[in-house]
Amino acid sequence: MWKIVKTKLNRLMVKSNQLVLVRHGESEFNLKNLFCGWHDAPLSAGGIEEARSVAAANLNRAKMTFDKVYCSKLCRSRETVEVILSEMKCSFLPIVSDWRLNERHYGNLTGINKRALANEYGEEMVQCWRRNYDGLPPAIDTSNIYYYQIANNPAFQEVPPTEFPLTESMRMCVDRVSPVWLEIKKDIQKGTRLLVVVHGTIARSLIKLIEDMTEEQIEKVNIPNCVPMIYDFNIKTGKLNGGLKYLGDLEYIEKMKKKVAAIGD
């Protein structure tokens, strides 16, 4: 007991605390270049390997340790957490899975190939749906083959019916993520070391809130799968000590950012 109190006291005396953000490993929908959103696609074999050899390996190499993990209700986020914790030998850590960290709902674009959509509507329209802060895909309806799977997913039973989205812009995502960010920030200021494993748009929403970025700035940010992103905070003020740091091979990270930014094949 005394040992735990002493460790916590030591941590608070250190005066700074780090937050690690990770986008989940490649999902089967990422692999096929399909809009995914609230569809519950599992990790691909490559995604499981990324969680092991990119996320966990870099975290182990940097000797990172955690007290608590946040993830979404989507299995690609949870599966990534499980691989990382197993590789880091800390599967005992508490995991908070919160529906408000689910990926942006891609509306009726869910399940559509990005290149096929660009061929039909043009690249500019597709990039507007993907990255414009107010880009709002058409609402999902029963003509979408994933409509019922999403509506009836038992993992989403905690979502209040009035808040269950049919489509979302990034602005709407930032609004839903904001209260979770305040909870995360409280943990950071208590000295709790956090790993947050989420999705492309949710990581971008958190980055916007953390760095107080403008809409134009966040539209240009693209998040590679499984690359740990680290922020250092002053515990007392809650303010950032410096900017975002990526863990891993910089050439690989730049290549993967470009891949995510592109519409793909």
Ligand SMILES: O=C(OP(=O)(O)O)[C@H](O)COP(=O)(O)O
């Ligand atoms: O579900 C998605 O995000 P995720 O793979 O991070 O969960 C999106 O389909 C990613 O596509 P985008 O990069 O065009 O926003």
